[in-house]
Amino acid sequence: MALGWQMLERDRGGSMSIGAGQERRQDAGLGLARPSAGIAVDLRLYGILDTGVLGDDAAALAALAAEAVAGGATLLQYRDKDLTDARAALARIRAIHAAVNGRAPLLVNDRVDLALAAGVEGVHLGQSDLHPEEARRLLGPRAIIGLTVKTGAQADELYRLPIDYACIGGVFATASKDNPDPPVGLDGLQRIVFRARLARGQALPLGAIAGIDASNAASVIRAGADGVALIGALFKGGATEAKARDLRARVDEALGQRGNAGMR
Numbered sequence: 001m002a003l004g005w006q007m008l009e010r011d012r013g014g015s016m017s018i019g020a021g022q023e024r025r026q027d028a029g030l031g032l033a034r035p036s037a038g039i040a041v042d043l044r045l046y047g048i049l050d051t052g053v054l055g056d057d058a059a060a061l062a063a064l065a066a067e068a069v070a071g072g073a074t075l076l077q078y079r080d081k082d083l084t085d086a087r088a089a090l091a092r093i094r095a096i097h098a099a100v101n102g103r104a105p106l107l108v109n110d111r112v113d114l115a116l117a118a119g120v121e122g123v124h125l126g127q128s129d130l131h132p133e134e135a136r137r138l139l140g141p142r143a144i145i146g147l148t149v150k151t152g153a154q155a156d157e158l159y160r161l162p163i164d165y166a167c168i169g170g171v172f173a174t175a176s177k178d179n180p181d182p183p184v185g186l187d188g189l190q191r192i193v194f195r196a197r198l199a200r201g202q203a204l205p206l207g208a209i210a211g212i213d214a215s216n217a218a219s220v221i222r223a224g225a226d227g228v229a230l231i232g233a234l235f236k237g238g239a240t241e242a243k244a245r246d247l248r249a250r251v252d253e254a255l256g257q258r259g260n261a262g263m264r
Ligand SMILES: Cc1ncc(COP(=O)(O)OP(=O)(O)O)c(N)n1
Pocket: 046, 048, 077, 079, 081, 109, 110, 124, 125, 126, 127, 128, 129, 147, 148, 167, 168, 169, 207, 209, 229
């Protein structure tokens, strides 16, 4: 059975750890990341707290985070693409982390230094951010590292990267990101999932991102994703807890019809 987030334990240093025997290892010589040795990440409902979309008020972001986890969010990310004041960003990340209080892991987008400084559970990296090998070296074996995958060729590379999940997209058009790549659609998602599974087997959790909402979340799961990452449909316009509950139910139902519970 896959490890659930609830089964992770806090080590004495205060960072998240997993039980004995679950340490990440590298295959000597080949440089292959062993999928089975990584941390199990629950991608079912991944909420991204984007300061560009939601504003940069720390208390408001923390309240949104708390609502999301109360409604069933399984993973959160702090995304700040206008990071001119690192100290203020750190204060926001700490406020969000405190509000979540261990109920879901919190990752920082792009910035390994801020993730380390804030003592959160990991980072999300894109194809031109710090390389996952470098991030792993800095963050250690117990951090969660996620990677954006936009193409089949990028999916082919997953076999050798020390990451804990990949997120595929953009699937649909999004209003939350400047200059997004053209959407790959459900067909493109399915093709990239196929190649990611060839590269890394069934063990690597695969999320999907961009333009996902209550109307299309189930179709994204049916196309092969293990969960959905969202900004607008979860955090814009209020009622985040209720939206999270509804989205989580749709994802869980689609996963149930597919014959697994979303944890890998
Ligand atoms: C869960 C998740 N998936 C994809 C992204 C996009 O990452 P990236 O391609 O590095 O683009 P930016 O978000 O940094 O603009 C993400 N942040 N989170």
